[in-house]
Amino acid sequence: MLDLACSDGQVKQSQASENSPLAIQGLTVSYGQKPAVFSVDMTVEAGKMTAIIGPNGAGKSTMLKAALGIVPPVSGQIQVFGKPLDAQRARIAYVPQRASVDWDFPTRVIDVVLMGLYRELGLLGRLRGDHKAKAMDCLDRVGMGDFATRQIGQLSGGQQQRVFLARALAQGADLYLLDEPFAGVDAATEKAIIGVLKSLREAGKTVVVVHHDLATVADYFDNVFLINTRKVAEGTVAEAFTAETLQAAYGGRLATAQVDQLALALG
Amino acid sequence: MSGEEFVPLSLTPLLIGIFAAVACALPGNFLLLRKQALIGDAISHVVLPGIVVAFLLTGAISAAPMMLGAAGAAVVAVVLIEAIRRLGRIEPGAAMGVVFTTMFAGGVLLLEQTDTSSVHLDVEHALYGNLESLIWLDAVGWSSLLDVQALAHLPVELPRMALTLLAVTLFIAMFWRVLKISTFDEGFARTLGIRTNLLGLALVITAAVAAVAAFDAVGSIIVIAMFICPPAAARMMSNQLEGQVAWSVGFAVLSAVFGYVLAGYGPLWLGAQDAVSAAGMIATVSGVILAAAARFGPCRTRSGAPVGV
Numbered sequence: 001m002l003d004l005a006c007s008d009g010q011v012k013q014s015q016a017s018e019n020s021p022l023a024i025q026g027l028t029v030s031y032g033q034k035p036a037v038f039s040v041d042m043t044v045e046a047g048k049m050t051a052i053i054g055p056n057g058a059g060k061s062t063m064l065k066a067a068l069g070i071v072p073p074v075s076g077q078i079q080v081f082g083k084p085l086d087a088q089r090a091r092i093a094y095v096p097q098r099a100s101v102d103w104d105f106p107t108r109v110i111d112v113v114l115m116g117l118y119r120e121l122g123l124l125g126r127l128r129g130d131h132k133a134k135a136m137d138c139l140d141r142v143g144m145g146d147f148a149t150r151q152i153g154q155l156s157g158g159q160q161q162r163v164f165l166a167r168a169l170a171q172g173a174d175l176y177l178l179d180e181p182f183a184g185v186d187a188a189t190e191k192a193i194i195g196v197l198k199s200l201r202e203a204g205k206t207v208v209v210v211h212h213d214l215a216t217v218a219d220y221f222d223n224v225f226l227i228n229t230r231k232v233a234e235g236t237v238a239e240a241f242t243a244e245t246l247q248a249a250y251g252g253r254l255a256t257a258q259v260d261q262l263a264l265a266l267g
Numbered sequence: 268m269s270g271e272e273f274v275p276l277s278l279t280p281l282l283i284g285i286f287a288a289v290a291c292a293l294p295g296n297f298l299l300l301r302k303q304a305l306i307g308d309a310i311s312h313v314v315l316p317g318i319v320v321a322f323l324l325t326g327a328i329s330a331a332p333m334m335l336g337a338a339g340a341a342v343v344a345v346v347l348i349e350a351i352r353r354l355g356r357i358e359p360g361a362a363m364g365v366v367f368t369t370m371f372a373g374g375v376l377l378l379e380q381t382d383t384s385s386v387h388l389d390v391e392h393a394l395y396g397n398l399e400s401l402i403w404l405d406a407v408g409w410s411s412l413l414d415v416q417a418l419a420h421l422p423v424e425l426p427r428m429a430l431t432l433l434a435v436t437l438f439i440a441m442f443w444r445v446l447k448i449s450t451f452d453e454g455f456a457r458t459l460g461i462r463t464n465l466l467g468l469a470l471v472i473t474a475a476v477a478a479v480a481a482f483d484a485v486g487s488i489i490v491i492a493m494f495i496c497p498p499a500a501a502r503m504m505s506n507q508l509e510g511q512v513a514w515s516v517g518f519a520v521l522s523a524v525f526g527y528v529l530a531g532y533g534p535l536w537l538g539a540q541d542a543v544s545a546a547g548m549i550a551t552v553s554g555v556i557l558a559a560a561a562r563f564g565p566c567r568t569r570s571g572a573p574v575g576v
Contacts, residue, residue, distance in 0.1 A: 031356070070454045086460065094458040101452045105300060106508050106566075115448050118459050123444060151506040151566075167455075 019082060021046050021175040021206040022067060027076030029059070029066045035074070036062040040231045044175075047204050048222040049197060051211040053241075055250050058228040060210045061097065061179050068094055068177065080175065090119050093173035095164045097180050103153050109163050110148040113138055116170030138169040143192050158189030165193055176200060178209045182216075194220055217241055275406040277527070279425050280398045284489070284523040284549060286428040287481035290435045291493035292519035294474040296512050297439075299498045300450050303359045306345075306471055307494030309367035310478040311487035313344035315374030323381060334483050341475035344370055349468055396486025398527070398545040401425070424484040431480040438473045439512075442466065447508055485546055492550035493519055500557040503564030518560075522553035 022044040029037040037059040044050055052060045065071045067078050069085055080088035093116070113135040114127065121127065139145045142162040147155065155163065161181055168176055176197070182190050197207050197220075211217065217224060217237065224240040226232040226249045233245035291307065298304045317340025321332045344366050351362040405411065405420040412418070439446070449456035449463045456463050478490045501514035526549025531542050561567060 065454065068454075068458045070457045089458065089460045092458060094455060096452060096454045100454060102300075105451045106502060106506050106511050107447075107451065108507060111507070112451070115451070115455070118444065118448060118461075121444070123442070153506075 019046065020044055020079070021081055022177075022208065023079040023082075024063070024067055025077045025079075027063065027066055027078070028074040029062050029071060029076075030074050031062075035229065037066065037073075037227070038230050040076075040227065042225055042231065042234060044206060044208055045223055046206050047201065049201050049207045049209065049220065050223040050225060051209050051217050051221040052225045052227060053211050053214065053217060053249075054227040054232070058249070060227060063227065064177055064179055064208070064210055068092065091174045093168035093171035093176045095168045095176070095178040095181055097183070098157060098161050098164060103155070103160060105152065107152055108148070109139065109144065109150050109152055109155070110135055112152060112163050113166045113170050116167040119171070135166075135170055138166040139163075141169055142166045142196060156186070158185035161185050162189055162192060165196060169196070174205055176205060176207045178207070180210050180212060182211065182213060214246070270408040274408055274411055275403050277531070278406070279403045279422055280401045280545065281524065281527050283401055283422070283424050283428050283484050284398055284527055284545065285520050286425075286432045287485045287489060288493045288497070288519035288523040288549065288553075289516055290428065290432040290477040291474075291481055291490055292497040292515045293435050293439050293512065294470060294477060295494040296498040296501070296508075296515050297446055297450055297470055298474060298494060299502065300508075301359070301467075301470075303363075303471070304495045304498070305360055305363050306348075306474055307478055307491045309344060309348065309363040310341045310475050311482055311490050312367040312371040313340050313374075314479060314482060316340050316370055316377055317343075317374075319374055319377045319381070323377075334479060337479045337482065338476065340370065341479050342472060345468070345471045345475050349464075349471070353464070396482075396484060396489065396546045398485050399542070401484065428480055428484050431477055435473055435477050438469070442469070446470065485549075488546050488550045492553045493522070496550075496553035496557045497522065500553075500560035500564070503560040503567040506566045518553065518556050522549050522556060526550070526552040 020043045022042070024040060024042040027037055027040045027042075028035055036057075040059075040063060042063075052063065054060050062071060066073045066076070067085075069078075078085050081091060085092075110132070114131065116138070117131055117135065121131065136145060136148060139148055142165050144159060144162050144166060147159065147163075152160065152163065165178075165181065168178070178197075181193055185193070197209070200207055201222075209221070211221070218241065221237060223235065224237050225234050226240060226245050228249045228251075232249040233240035233242075295304065295307070298306055314337035317336035317338070318333050319336075320340075321336025324336075325332045347366045348359070348362045351357070351365060352359050355362070401422040401424050403411075403417075403421055405417040406414075407417070445456065445461050445466055448459070449461055449466055453463050474494070478494070481490050481493070497515040497518035498511065500518050501511045504514040505511045527545050529552065530545040530548035533548070534541060534543055
């Protein structure tokens, strides 16, 4: 455990969390009897890309969903840019897991991206040409401009993922939370997505990604948050993404081949 | 057919049939996409205990308290279904199955334990309704539409069903954008601050109101059919929600008109003597439309089914 225990450390942490894009304290989430996430603290660093990693069933997605108010926590506090979540929804963009929706839903690519403009449009606001232009621009940024009028069911998995990212871009947020955006996508899509995420970071935005591919962590991210129901480690890649922390998070579940691959990736 | 014959005998049942069909088909579109289409079936079962309780409280068979009882039971059922679905984390179909069989069974027990069983609460009326009897005897022709005195004697089901349709349409129009977002992607909708639980509840309550009003006027067969058949057929005609809803309204109207006319005249054309049930024929026509759309509709390939989850 790398939690700062001394009082001096706690003062530092609370100062950091005041300005943090996302500060979670004492978060516990439970489906039924067993907690999926237990007493987790997290302070996301502004303007950086952070990976949330951990074994399957470690509570990565659950933590993200609880932070966004999608699943109710048993306990815990969520602060977004120093304020309660409900006051800051306009500053957050979210990309759910691709498989969490039915892609047979009768709608076109451009309509999905326009959903990202809901907070701007409101319940009955009129959809104008500049809204559509903005949605088209977001589609172009993920290389999907030519697919605007396609039915969403006709897209490949990677294309669907890019449409979801375009919808998040349309939200024009300061904090981007993505749930497994690289799961089951082709190499071209992965490259396109990471390119967009890096450009967001360059624009001063904060990006948090639930990630499963340990081999790319050091390449893609600045910071790492390791979780296995409880927090295992948090910090820069150099600090928190080490053989020890991985062993603590994954236990014996990392195959030798994976460890070798990691050793290569970590240099 | 002349106006003198058509207006008193056919205009009102036809309009009531159309209004009922459209009022059920509209929310049916969203229920279908949310995999909750069976709610129509559920509601038409759970109204039984509501009707029996209303009878026990008032001691009379009259429309108003029975409709209130039915509506009350429908709302109780809808809240129970949502509660079981959310707390038990099970799929909506299972939650509906548990609630509507239990409440229906409770209604049967209630009916048997009290002396209501001797009263004429018959099954046939509940199933097929009584569309053909909703005639407007004060009308003498098209001119009666401007005759205040004749209009005062319109069957009460007509304005009631028209108001229900208006309310359903307003609800869908008002909440179109959030209904669409939360039906497609509930998690995302919540991050936008949309109260998806409340919205889902409002949708099923709207459906319940439409079902109870239509149930009273035209029977449960039409209600069950109209929640599912026109939206399902419409989904195979369009790949856009706007288009699907428009097609579903068209199919609902088509079913009501063709069903009514076929029920009245079809047997005569075939050389038989009597007419058949309009409600049964309307439901049948909607089923035939669904079959045709499933065979010939342009958007019937299913490509985007979710993997797992």
